[in-house]
Amino acid sequence: MHSAFSCSLSLLIVAMAGFGIAQYLGPLPASxxxxxxxxxxxxxxxLVTRGxxxxxxxxxxxQHALGSWSLRQGQAISAPAVLCATTGELAVVKNTQTLQxxxxxxxxxEKVFRCTVTHPIHRLLPGPWCGGAAVLFTCGAVHSLDTVLSSPLCTVxxxxxxxxxxxxxxxxxxRDKHLIVFVxxxxxxxxxxxxxxxDAQAWNAPWNVxxxxxxxxxxxxxxxxxDLVLISLCxxxxLYKSEVLASHRNPESLPSMVMSTQLMELxxxxxxxxxxxxxxxxxxxVAxxxxxxxxxxxxxxxWNTKFKTLHASLSISNMTAExxxxxxxGGNLFLPLEESLFVVPWRGNSSSLADALGRQPTAEEDCFAVVDWATSQVETAHGKEFLKNSCSTEGMDAQxxxxxxFIERGSTTKAFQELSRLVSGTIPKALHPMLADLTRRVIVHLQDKPGTAAHNILVxxxxxxxxxxxxxxxVFRMVLTARDLALLHICLRTFPDIPECRLVSCINLFLSVTEAEVEKAAVNCDEMSQFESTIDIVPGEERDKPDVSLTDATNEEEDSDYESAGEKSSLGPSEQVPTCPVSYRRATLLNAALMIPYSSAILLxxxxxxxADHALVLLKYLHFLFYQCCLRISGKNGSSHVPQLRQVVDWISLLIDAHFSVxxxxxxxxxxxxxxxxxxxxQVNIVFQLQKMSALLNDFRYMRTKAARTPKFYSIDVLFI
Structure with missing residues (x-):
């Protein structure tokens, strides 16, 4: 039953992502x-070594070269070049025994340092060792680069x-441990x-895959x-997995053979x-x-080896057997091709079921904040930009x-008037730290002498x-403690870097406060109240009858593992159209939290x-948002303060992952x-049909482009009479 339920949940993901936008780096020099x-x-x-x-x-x-170096005729690179981490120098092996x-x-x-050793070298390996690299000889010996350069003629x-x-x-x-593994x-x-x-504890053992x-x-x-983990594709x-525990590096407990177990089938x-x-x-x-x-x-x-699923796939048109x-x-995947490098960024997190099912954000993602505290430059997730300077920094500093x-003397009314004039203009980024210090002073004053004027200053x-x-x-800590819903809503909309734990605390507060407290909060819920009335309508279709089947009869057999016998869904058609399970004002508060940037590994x-009750209410609300998004042709809500389809799917996946058993x-x-x-x-069926239509349209576009390139004029040259 658990596996059947897991399979049904996988259909909650409409689009998979794992790779960014691919590019080709090249053409590569030489041959x-x-x-x-x-x-x-x-x-x-x-660093690329070619030929x-x-x-x-x-x-x-x-996408350009910072430097390129070539050996002269008669010399050959026998081990690829590396960049020594500690010295910043480049090193390469030529003719098997010469370091350069x-x-x-x-x-x-021809004018740089070179050194000839007595034994052939198999490979240079970059790392934090003396000299910035290790030298692996063909006989299996491993020495640091400095050791080899200081005694090149010593016996290995x-x-x-x-x-x-x-x-x-x-x-x-x-972390701080670096090892060299070779077969x-x-x-x-x-x-x-x-x-x-x-390392005196170097060891080896037979390996069976x-x-x-x-x-x-x-x-x-x-x-x-x-612990060393080796994954092999046969x-x-x-895929087979071989493990070598850290304790096995003790010669007294050396394993007689390193065995492998099947990890997954592709x-x-x-x-x-x-x-x-x-x-x-x-x-x-695994890529x-x-x-x-x-x-x-x-x-x-x-591939995700934890949940045995295919995460993403890309086609490489000019890939050859060579x-x-x-x-x-560095977060990119590199695949060398004949004349170029295929480069594609990889982003994802492997800690949750949501990510395993393809929940990673796309390259067009706009829900993450970019924060540079060195210059106090912040771009929020909602596209808000800081105001530009319109007055001198010195005058605003004095203000x-x-x-x-005024706040220290208790003149909060004068402080509020002065602050109103200050924030009505543009504030340079250099003064943001001073405003943060001013905010801390206001918080201290509010704790000692609560009052409306000081609260207005904070707002x-x-x-x-x-x-x-x-x-x-x-600020956030005080607002959460005071259960100030209105100010908390403002913080969620303006702060770009709210931690995941605080984000969940906000959701918990929004779901636990009474309806009377919610109604008292000065929160504008007009966008939410108009949310259900802004659905894109296809001409000729009724608004309340979208092309969505919520009672697909063909799913009865698939759902039998989840629904007990005789307990099939008996909901009427009107009951199967989800309604908002919370008030519009509470929904507006939840929307602000659902649109905050987060890391799934920390949020989970x-x-x-x-x-369990709060998780169920949140799931019902996300279901309502999911339904409303699917009713729209574009998949977008048309509002900057209501979560979009991608955000809703992300939250549904994470919530089900976090409370799967419950x-x-x-x-x-x-x-x-x-x-x-x-x-x-x-929705998946609709996407499938659109993909087929897209292929036909692409073919049509290709034929038109090909026809446009056909020469319309010709000439005849007389070559011989």
Missing amino acids: GRVVGLEPGGDDDRV ERNVTLYKVSK LWKESDVNL TGCLLSGEVIRWCKVVAD SEKENALRLHVAAPG GGKPTMPLAQDAILQRE SDSK PGWEPSSRAVSMALLGDCH VASLPESSAAGCLSL CGELRSL IKSIAS HLVNSHCLSYSSCPD PCLKLLS LFMMPEAKHVIIQMQNLTKS
């Missing part, structure tokens, strides 16, 4: 395939046997190695709470793909790039000090759009603090869930 992608010093730079001679440093956001280091300002690589003792070769390696990190192979036998420069001794198609590793279209994935690569994105997401034999285009898919390794660097002196300060929760958290545990056991929630499921199915 040959990309053999290395490494961090370039910050999240917006990447046997070229190294290029790119600025991703501006240079700075970004260097132009001629490795852990690999004769004929054993390294197939894959990576640096994994967790070696000899006669189809795999061994997993974990080491670090100067999916019961097969062969190397998997792709693999990646991360550190989770100091030819049977299954349905629809073709194991006969010509190119396969994967990258782990956090604890629960897989592949080029199926049956398709001319590649595919980049994002593409490079998929890498995750604020005058208001503060004016909050309405000035110059304050935030970070600059003056006492906070939502669990809501009582709502499952509540009979009152059953009908709400079923109605939302049926409503969502109808």
